[in-house]
Amino acid sequence: MISVLLPVHNAAATLPDALDSLLRQSFTDLEIIAVDDGSDDRPEDGPRGTPGGPEPPDAPETSATRAVLQEYARNDRRVRVLGIKHGGIVQALNHGLTAAGGEYIARMDADDVSHPERLQKQVDFLRQNPDVGLVACRAAFGGSAEHAGGYKRHLDWTNTLLTQERISLGRFRESPLVHPTVLFRKELVHRFGVYRDGPFPEDYELWLRWLSLGVRMAKLPETFYVWNDPPHRLSRTHPRYGVREFYAVKAAYLAKWLAKHNPHHPRIMVMGAGRITRRRAEMLLDHGVEITAWLDIDPCKINRRVAGRPVIHRDEAPSPGRAFLVSYVAGHGGAEDIEHFLRGRGYLPGRDYLLAA
Template identity: 30%
Template sequence: MLKKISVVTTVYNGEKYFDKAIPSILNQTYSDFEWIIVDDGSTDATLEMLKQVAAQDKRVKIFASGRLGRAKALNYAIEQAQANYIANQDFDDISYPERLQVQVEFLDAHPEVGVVGCNYIVEDENRKERYVRKPATEHDQLLRTMAKCIPFAHTLVAFRKQAWLQAGGYPDREDSEDLRLWITFAKHGWLLASIPENLGTHWVYSKSFWHRNFEYSHRQKQLARLQWQAIQELNLPLWMGIYPIGRYVYLYAPNQLKSFVRRFLAGSKEKTLEYSKSN
């Protein structure tokens, strides 16, 4: 009998993160799933360690694709998936025990919804911040959110494989493949939704000076272009063009100002928590 939901994960050199995604998924309250893990050409001991996990739990299926890159590896993983629902899980994040149960029940009850997100905790090592992110819950609100930012934590979404097939899979682009996919879902008539419950934790890890200053800059500019794309393709009000323009200002704002900009200018719903490096 086919499973109702397939968890998909891609990993590259994830040796130091085996204490995060793996126990959090294997200990879900909803246990009738398959887990497709694609090793994306790791050069450390990741693949060998994954094979050990699969040997201990038959729900885990390991694929060694060679180095494909993020978007292609995600598409490859979903191609192997047998279920109608797909739950993405990044290897360095965690899902709370009830996550799959809650999202399966939601998709069962809302056949018009193509993708569903949730509230989640952000552990930002770069800015030494810890807070709860609360996405909008309704479709129209989430469409407007796409003019401002990425509406969901990709690591904690669940979506219909049918919607992914209609969209042609993740676009083969270097970043923001998730936002591109949600825009395409909406263009095909699927509704977007988010569950107002904390269902996981997403980490933003410290990086080198090069990555902090150059990769981050490129990503923010790319997001601004995608925000404008969402405005045009989803027929959002043209005045919302202030948000992609504002992303360029946000890019150069000091960290102390970024939280204010997210919450009061971009309308992001967040609740600050105490930050601890041990989290």
């Protein structure tokens, strides 16, 4: 019924906990498709061989990660190990999707842990809600809040997005879902496509694409996942997860959304007139959006022209219905301040404004 997609690269130390958490699921009709993405870590008990003893000198070298996977596959036939040449996360994910035989696809990372009831609750939700294509769950942060405050704040924010509406509108602020917490209908892959490889976060692009094509998404209010934060996490180390890459892929889909929902299209006003804000907002220009003015509170900018556009105090913004506002104000608490201000003025999210940072 469920194929759990588990891409793995050099994760021998954390794999046992991840696999154990899947094999202890109360929902047992599942297969774990572990795609070994060219792991080359070495076993701890010697330069060659699997745990338990060295291999003969002429035997091919087995990575520590592959050894763990093979041991689990021997003990439980639900574990399927697929080995590929190292090519990155997108190749591994799509290779696993091709091999998946389940009606539903669940994601899991090799350094995280799933609650025993996770898959049962998620599949029950999709069965009871045939109009929903994907369901995630809340996650607990398994890292250090002191050293990874940004990740912790992001996770806390995603945990507030439980409904289709909040996920849909929140997508233009940040990625609204923690990738390994999701379970979706496999038919979505056939209808709307697989993960795309490019200079952007593969999961964020997938959510943006599927949402733009009408896929409804939800999130369970229970915490059924522990999202750990090791220093080697791809989102920390790979350039595809850089800030600029997030804003670039977001701009393309945001422009499409604005063309469909903004009654004043292609004209918008942008909240924020700082240099970084302008640079991010101006990515929309390549997609046919026109920025008519900046809205700000900095007295040094008010009543000036910046980047060829007037800067207006946000208190002087047009009344609801007379313009569409997109906020690119970043920083801790910035979006919340903007939303409080706009709602106090009678603006409604999705109708009169969007948060894009």
